[in-house]
Every structure is written in C-alpha cells, then in structure tokens.
Amino acid sequence: MSIVNSIETVREWLGSTVCPMVQLKLPDDSATDASYPYKLVNPTAFSLFVPSKDRLPPKVPAPIPSVCVQIVEGTDSLTMSSRSIKIRLCFSAWDPGYHGRDIFKPKNDGSGAYVQWQNEEAAAFFEKNGEGWRDAWNFVDTALRMIENAEYIGPLRVMKEDGITFGPVSEQDAVPDFYPYWFAWVEFAVEEILTRTPKDYQHLL
Incomplete structure (x- = not known):
C-alpha cells in the first residue's frame, strides 16, 4: 500500500466510524452570542491539511469542526518487510459558550429523563464562557x-x-x-506489510 493510500484509509475510517458519532456546532463568527442560528453538524475528516472555506469539497459546510489526518514519520523495515507510520490526528471545534439548546432539563415526570431546552427563553439564552474546550476533548x-x-x-x-499519546495544541x-x-491532537502508530519486488528479479517471477 502506498503512503497516500494509508493516509486515505485512516481518513475514510474516521469519516465512516468516528465522525458520525459526534455532533458539534457549525461555526458562525458573526454570531457569537444569542443570535447564533443553532446548528449541529458531524465533523469532517480531512487529509494532511484543513482547506479554507473557498476550497471545501462539495457538501462540506465548513472547515471546522473537523479532524485532519497527518503523518509524523514513517519507517520501512526491509528485513521484516513491514512499514510503520506514526499518525497524528488534529481535532478542531468551535464553541463560544452555552446556548439555550445546549442545556437539558429534567422532564419532571418521574422518569429521570432529560429533554433539550427549547422555547423562547432558550432561544434568547446565551452565556459566553471558555467551556468550549469540552467539545474538542469529547471529540478526542x-x-x-x-x-x-x-x-x-x-x-x-x-x-x-x-x-x-494525546494533548492540546501548544506553542512554546x-x-x-x-x-x-x-484544538487537540492524538498520535498513534499503524503497521502494514511492505511489498517490494526487486527490479533485477522481476523477469524470474
């Protein structure tokens, strides 16, 4: 398998296995208050880099929320005929604070169930805070x-x-x-069989 195929394999797996299990807020930088048109979307999986808004693939609403598959390093073991690749996943989310629909309240029917807060009061509610990091780490x-x-x-x-290994995005x-x-990241390694056919022997195979 080529390096490109390995990257795409991980991206496709994330897109079909992990991303459908997560819903995060669709960014709107012009509405970081109660005016935000509340919308949750599944994150998108990208390869190597997160494209800008004008270069998004069809049907992808925004660059964030997303997870990006990157390669940290790779090693070919020629004697063991195997390749190991260290993968880094870069996670991103957007959340300026608590909106009314982020809050679930007791149903008050003795069932112990909770329901999403949805009424005029909820639509007008917004509490700006720094708790949005929870979205990224729940994704992780x-x-x-x-x-x-x-x-x-x-x-x-x-x-x-x-x-x-995993951690927050940091600088110095x-x-x-x-x-x-x-933002946050996760690193892990994968291994695959390395197949090489020496050119000098191809005519004998």
Missing part, C-alpha cells in the same frame, strides 16, 4: 475509544504496543487562546 474521547477498540483500520494494524509549551476555536 470518542476517537480514542474507537482507535483503542480497533485491531485494524482497513489493512493497517493498530500498533497497540506503542500506545497512544503554552496552550494558546484561539477562542472560540478549540
């Missing part, structure tokens, strides 16, 4: 759970023996403030 938690439970991503074996060991955008 979902991805971690799926990766940790997977033995293979397509033909790629998840190298559980190498563990998984400090976590920058990109409010209302929130």
Whole structure:
C-alpha cells in the first residue's frame, strides 16, 4: 500500500466510524452570542491539511469542526518487510459558550429523563464562557475509544504496543487562546506489510 493510500484509509475510517458519532456546532463568527442560528453538524475528516472555506469539497459546510489526518514519520523495515507510520490526528471545534439548546432539563415526570431546552427563553439564552474546550476533548474521547477498540483500520494494524499519546495544541509549551476555536491532537502508530519486488528479479517471477 502506498503512503497516500494509508493516509486515505485512516481518513475514510474516521469519516465512516468516528465522525458520525459526534455532533458539534457549525461555526458562525458573526454570531457569537444569542443570535447564533443553532446548528449541529458531524465533523469532517480531512487529509494532511484543513482547506479554507473557498476550497471545501462539495457538501462540506465548513472547515471546522473537523479532524485532519497527518503523518509524523514513517519507517520501512526491509528485513521484516513491514512499514510503520506514526499518525497524528488534529481535532478542531468551535464553541463560544452555552446556548439555550445546549442545556437539558429534567422532564419532571418521574422518569429521570432529560429533554433539550427549547422555547423562547432558550432561544434568547446565551452565556459566553471558555467551556468550549469540552467539545474538542469529547471529540478526542470518542476517537480514542474507537482507535483503542480497533485491531485494524482497513489493512493497517493498530500498533497497540506503542500506545497512544494525546494533548492540546501548544506553542512554546503554552496552550494558546484561539477562542472560540478549540484544538487537540492524538498520535498513534499503524503497521502494514511492505511489498517490494526487486527490479533485477522481476523477469524470474
């Protein structure tokens, strides 16, 4: 399998397995208050970079929320005929604070159930805060759970023996403030069989 195919395999797996399990706010930087037209969407999985708004694929509403598949490094073991690739997933979310529809209230019927707050009061409610980081990290938690439970991503074996690392996006060991955008990352390794046919021997095969 080529490096390109490996990247696309991970991206497609995220798009079909992880992203459908998550719903996050669709960004609207002109409405970071109660005027926000509340809308939740599934994140999009991208390869190598997150495109700008004018370069989005069809049917993708926004660059964020998303997860981007990147390669940190790769190693070909020629004696073992295997390739290992360290993958970095970059997660992004947008959330300026609590909107009314973010809040669930007791149903008050003795069932113990909660229902989404939806009325005129809820539509006018907004509390600006720095709690949006929870969206990014809930996204990360979902991805971690799926990766940790997977033995293979397509033909790629998840190298559980190498563990998984994760953290916030940082600059010079400090976590920058990109409010209302929130970012995090996950790194793990995959392995695949490396097939090489020496040119000098091809006529004998």
